[in-house]
Amino acid sequence: xxxxxxxxxxxxxxxxxxxxxxxxxxxxxxxxxxxxxxxxxxxxxxxxxxxxxxxxxxxxxxxxxxxxxxxxxxxxxxxxxxxxxxxxxxxxxxxxxxxxxxxxxxxxxxxxxxxxxxxxxxxxxxxxxxxxxxxxxxxxxxxxxxxxxxxxxxxxxxxxxxxxxxxxxxxxxxxxxxxxxxxxxxxxxxxxxxxxxxxxxxxxxxxxxxxxxxxxxxxxxxxxxxxxxxxxxxxxxxxxxxxxxxxxxxxxxxxxxxxxxxxxxxxxxxxxxxxxxxxxxxxxxxxxxxxxxxxxxxxxxxxxxxxxxxxxxxxxxxxxxxxxxxxxxxxxxxxxxxxxxxxxxxxxxxxxxxxxxxxxxxxxxxxxxxxx
Amino acid sequence: xxxxxxxxxxxxxxxxxxxxxxxxxxxxxxxxxxxxxxxxxxxxxxxxxxxxxxxxxxxxxxxxxxxxxxxxxxxxxxxxxxxxxxxxxxxxxxxxxxxxxxxxxxxxxxxxxxxxxxxxxxxxxxxxxxxxxxxxxxxxxxxxxxxxxxxxxxxxxxxxxxxxxxxxxxxxxxxxxxxxxxxxxxxxxxxxxxxxxxxxxxxxxxxxxxxxxxxxxxxxxxxxxxxxxxxxxxxxxxxxxxxxxxxxxxxxxxxxxxxxxxxxxxxxxxxxxxxxxxxxxxxxxxx
Ligand SMILES: Nc1ncnc2c1ncn2[C@@H]1O[C@H](COP(=O)(O)OP(=O)(O)OP(=O)(O)O)[C@@H](O)[C@H]1O
Ligand SMILES: [Mg+2]
Numbered sequence: 001x002x003x004x005x006x007x008x009x010x011x012x013x014x015x016x017x018x019x020x021x022x023x024x025x026x027x028x029x030x031x032x033x034x035x036x037x038x039x040x041x042x043x044x045x046x047x048x049x050x051x052x053x054x055x056x057x058x059x060x061x062x063x064x065x066x067x068x069x070x071x072x073x074x075x076x077x078x079x080x081x082x083x084x085x086x087x088x089x090x091x092x093x094x095x096x097x098x099x100x101x102x103x104x105x106x107x108x109x110x111x112x113x114x115x116x117x118x119x120x121x122x123x124x125x126x127x128x129x130x131x132x133x134x135x136x137x138x139x140x141x142x143x144x145x146x147x148x149x150x151x152x153x154x155x156x157x158x159x160x161x162x163x164x165x166x167x168x169x170x171x172x173x174x175x176x177x178x179x180x181x182x183x184x185x186x187x188x189x190x191x192x193x194x195x196x197x198x199x200x201x202x203x204x205x206x207x208x209x210x211x212x213x214x215x216x217x218x219x220x221x222x223x224x225x226x227x228x229x230x231x232x233x234x235x236x237x238x239x240x241x242x243x244x245x246x247x248x249x250x251x252x253x254x255x256x257x258x259x260x261x262x263x264x265x266x267x268x269x270x271x272x273x274x275x276x277x278x279x280x281x282x283x284x285x286x287x288x289x290x291x292x293x294x295x296x297x298x299x300x301x302x303x304x305x306x307x308x309x310x311x312x313x314x315x316x317x318x319x320x321x322x323x324x325x326x327x328x329x330x331x332x333x334x335x336x337x338x339x340x341x342x343x344x345x346x347x348x349x350x351x352x353x354x355x356x357x358x359x360x361x362x363x364x365x366x367x368x369x370x371x372x
Numbered sequence: 373x374x375x376x377x378x379x380x381x382x383x384x385x386x387x388x389x390x391x392x393x394x395x396x397x398x399x400x401x402x403x404x405x406x407x408x409x410x411x412x413x414x415x416x417x418x419x420x421x422x423x424x425x426x427x428x429x430x431x432x433x434x435x436x437x438x439x440x441x442x443x444x445x446x447x448x449x450x451x452x453x454x455x456x457x458x459x460x461x462x463x464x465x466x467x468x469x470x471x472x473x474x475x476x477x478x479x480x481x482x483x484x485x486x487x488x489x490x491x492x493x494x495x496x497x498x499x500x501x502x503x504x505x506x507x508x509x510x511x512x513x514x515x516x517x518x519x520x521x522x523x524x525x526x527x528x529x530x531x532x533x534x535x536x537x538x539x540x541x542x543x544x545x546x547x548x549x550x551x552x553x554x555x556x557x558x559x560x561x562x563x564x565x566x567x568x569x570x571x572x573x574x575x576x577x578x579x580x581x582x583x584x585x586x587x588x589x590x591x592x593x594x595x596x597x598x599x600x601x602x603x604x605x606x607x608x609x610x611x612x613x614x615x616x617x618x619x620x621x622x623x624x625x626x627x628x629x630x631x632x633x634x635x636x637x638x639x640x641x642x643x644x645x646x647x648x649x650x651x652x653x654x655x656x657x658x659x
Contacts, residue, residue: 059559079562092560096578105574109565157564 009071010035010193011056011084011161016065018051025051027217028065033161033195038187040196040204043214044240049197052214053163056195058082070160080109084161085154089169091146093138099125099149100134106157124156127186144175151186161193168203180207201241205229213237233275234372238290245296245335247289251281251369259369261287265331270307271367281371291367293336298326298358309361314352326352328360335360411631421627429628433636438616442640445613448527449595452534453542456591457584459535460542464583467543468550479547482540494533494604501529501605525607533605534595541594542587549583589645596641613637 011033018026026048033039041049054060055067058079067074069082085106093102103124107117125131128148138146147167154162167183168176184207187194198204204211205225212222213236221233232238235246247269249261259281260270271289273280281287303309312328312335319325326337337360343350352358411429413421432438467478485493501507501523508520523529553576561571577584597614606612613633620630 057563059562078567079559080565080567084563086560086563088556088560090554090556092554092556094557094560094575105561105566106564109561109570153564 008034010037010069011195012068012071013052013055014066014068016052016055016062016067018048018055018060019063024063024217026055026062029214029217029219030065031212031219031222033193034210035193036191038184038194038196038207038209040198040208040211041214042198042201042204042211042240045199047214048217049199049214050165053086053165053195053197056161057084057086057163083159084163085157085159087150087154087162087164087167089165089167091138091150091170093146093149093153095138098135098137099130099141102138102149103153103156106153110157120156124152127155127189128152143170144179147171147179151183155186155190155192158190159192161195164194164196166197166199168198176203183207205241213240215240231274232290232368232370233279235288235290235370238368238370242292243336244290244292245333247291247330247333247335249287249289251283251285251287254281254283258364259287261289261369263331267310267331269367270364271369272365274368275370275372279371281369285371287369287371289367289369291362293325293338294323294340295366296335296337296360296362298328298337298339298352298360300358302359303361305361307361307364308367309359312358312360314354314356314358316354317352319351324351328358330360407631407634410627411635413628415626415628418625429626429632430636432626432629433632438613438633441611441613441616442637445596446640446644448531448534448612449592451531452538452595453588453592455531455535456539456542457588460539460546460587464543464546464550467547468553469555475551479544482543486540490537490600491604494537494601497533497536498524498604501532524605525609527606527610529605529607530602530610530612533601534598537598537601538591538595541590545583545586545590546580547583549580553580585649588648593641593645597637 009032013029013031016026016029017024029048029052041052043049051060055062056069058074058077058081061076069084074082094105097105100121103121104117107120112120121134122131125134128151130145130148130152133141133145138149141149147170150167164183168179171179180203183194196204196207205228208225210222210224211228213220213228215236221228221237223231228237228241232241238244239246247261247263249263249269251259252262252268253260254273257273258270259273260268262268269289271291274290298312298314302311310330312330315327315329315334317324317326321341323338323340326339328335328337410421412425412427413423414426414428416422463482467475467482470478499505503520503522503524507523508517511517512520557575557579558571561575562568566574596612597617598612599614599618602610602612602615606615614637617630617633617637620626620633624630
C-alpha cells in the first residue's frame with residue numbers, strides 16, 4: 001500500500017494513538033482509505049473500531065498522530081466543519097422531527113436554499129425507497145426503515161466520506177442480508193467512500209473492497225477480502241477470519257518461499273512463508289502452520305507424495321449438507337477437515353466413520369507458516 | 373386484566389380516577405367552592421362574611437391599585453422564572469452529564485436546604501443582604517459602592533428571595549428531562565453541520581421542553597402568590613398580591629375581598645399557564 005498515489009487517498013490515519021486514561025483504545029494505527037472505496041474495519045468487541053471512526057468524524061481527538069481527510073490534517077476541526085457524515089449504530093434520528101425534517105437537517109444547517117432542500121430530500125428518500133413515509137416520525141417506523149432514514153440523512157449531504165458504525169447491528173438476520181446488498185449497491189451508485197465498522201466477518205468479506213482487521217487497538221492487516229482470507233499476516237487474523245487449524249512447531253528448514261516445521265511429536269509440516277517480507281522464519285525458531293479445513297483432504301490410503309501426509313484417527317464426523325466436517329486426531333491435536341460433498345450419494349461407505357484411520361494431506365502452497 | 377380494561381374503558385377510567393378524584397374533591401374543589409361563595413358575600417363589622425349575595429368584593433378588587441399590584445406581581449414572578457431558568461439550566465446540565473453514580477448525590481445536595489425551615493433560610497438571606505451584611509461588604513470591597521446601601525425591602529430583595537426559594541423546583545424537572553436526553557443526538561446534529569448553539573436550539577431545547585415547561589410553571593405559579601418571602605424580604609415596603617390577600621383574611625378583616633382576589637389571581641395564572649403550555653405543545657407533539 002505504500003506505493004498508492006496520495007491523490008487517491010480519501011481518509012488517512014497516521015500513527016494515531018487514542019488513550020482513555022492509561023488505556024490505549026487505539027494504539028499507533030496507520031491506514032489509508034482510497035476514494036470511493038468500501039472499506040471495512042473489522043475486529044472483536046472493544047478493539048477500537050468505534051474510536052477510530054469517532055476520530056475521523058471529529059468527536060474525539062487523537063492523543064497523538066493525525067487524521068487526514070482529503071490530504072488535510074484535521075487537527076481540532078470540529079465535526080460540523082468536516083466533510084464526513086456518520087450513520088450511528090443507534091441511528092440517532094431526531095425524535096421530534098419527521099423523516100423529511102430529519103433528512104433536511106444537514107442541508108438546512110449548511111444554508112442550502114429551501115427549494116433545493118426539498119428536491120434533494122425527495123431524491124434521498126427515493127434512493128432509500130422511503131418517499132411514502134416522509135411525514136412519519138421515527139418512532140412510527142420499523143428498525144429497517146429507521147436505518148434507511150439514517151442513511152438518507154447522511155447521504156443527502158453528499159459527504160466525501162460516509163462513516164457507518166455497525167449500521168446493521170440492530171437488524172435481524174434476514175433484514176441484515178437484504179440491507180447488505182442494498183448498502184453495497186447504494187455505495188456503487190453514489191460513489192462515496194464508505195468506512196464501515198463491523199464485527200461480523202462474513203459481512204466484511206462480502207461487502208468490502210478492502211478490510212482492516214483490528215485487535216486491541218492495533219491495525220493488524222489491511223487488504224482485500226481474498227488477501228485477508230488467503231494470506232493472513234499473523235496468527236490473530238488467520239484465526240479471526242474464517243476457520244483454521246494451527247499446527248505448532250519449530251522451524252527445521254527454510255527453502256525459498258517455503259518452510260518446514262517439526263511438531264513436538266517430530267512430524268514435519270511444510271507451508272508457504274506468510275506474514276510479509278520482514279517475517280522470514282529462522283531455523284530453530286517457534287512457528288505455526290495455519291491450514292484451513294477446506295484445504296485438507298482425507299484419503300483411505302497413503303498418498304504418493306509424502307509431503308504433509310500423516311496418518312490420523314477420525315474422531316468425529318458431522319454431516320452439514322454441502323460438506324462433511326470431520327475432526328481428526330493428529331497426535332494430541334484436533335484437526336478440522338471439511339470435505340465437500342461433490343458426489344450425490346446415499347452410500348454410507350462414502351463417508352468416514354469415527355474410529356477409522358485415514359491419511360490427511362494438504363499442499364504446502366495451501367498452508368501458511370506464521371511466526372507471530 | 374388489561375384486556376378487560378380495554379374492553380370497558382368507562383370502568384378503567386373510573387377506577388384510575390377514584391383515589392385522585394377523592395383527593396381533588398376534598399382538598400381542592402370543596403375549599404374552592406367555599407372561597408367562591410364567600411367572594412359573593414358582604415361582611416359585618418368584624419369582617420366575617422354575611423348574606424345577602426353581592427358582587428361588592430369584585431368591584432373593590434378591580435380597583436386600579438390592586439390591578440397594578442397584580443401586574444407587578446406577575447412581572448416580578450416572570451423575572452423570577454427567567455432568573456431561575458438561567459441559573460438552573462447549567463446546574464441541571466452539569467448534573468445530567470456527570471457519571472451516573474454521582475448524579476443522585478448531586479440531586480440530594482440540591483434538595484438538602486429544603487429540609488431546613490423556610491423561615492430560617494429566608495432570615496439567612498436577610499442577614500446576607502442587610503446594611504452591614506456580607507453582600508454590602510463585598511460590594512464595598514470591590515469598590516462598586518462607597519457606603520452601605522439598603523438592599524432590603526426593595527423589589528430586588530424580594531426577587532432574590534423568590535429566585536432562591538424556587539430554584540430547586542426548576543432544577544429538578546429540568547434535570548429529569550436532561551437525564552433522559554440522548555446525547556448522541558447532539559453528536560448527530562454536530563455531524564450534520566450544526567454548531568453547539570444550533571444543536572442546542574434545534575435538538576436539545578425542543579426535546580427537553582417538557583421539563584422546561586414544568587419547571588417554569590412550578591416556579592411562576594407559587595411566585596405570584598407567595599407570601600412569606602414578600603413579608604420578610606419586602607419588609608412591608610415592597611408588596612405583592614399574595615401578601616395583600618393574606619392581609620384581607622387577617623388585619624384588614626375583609627374575607628370577601630380576599631376571596632375575590634384569590635379567585636381572580638387563580639383565573640389569570642391558570643390562563644397564563646394554559647397559553648404557555650399551548651405554545652410548547654407544538655414542539656412536544658412528536659414525543
Ligand atoms: N469514552 C471512553 N472512555 C473510556 N474508555 C473508552 C471510551 N470509549 C471507548 N473506551 C474504551 O476503548 C476501547 C475501544 O472501544 P471502542 O468503542 O472503540 O471499541 P469497538 O471496537 O467499537 O467495540 P464494539 O465492537 O464493542 O463497539 C474499549 O476498551 C473501551 O472500553
Ligand atoms: Mg463500537
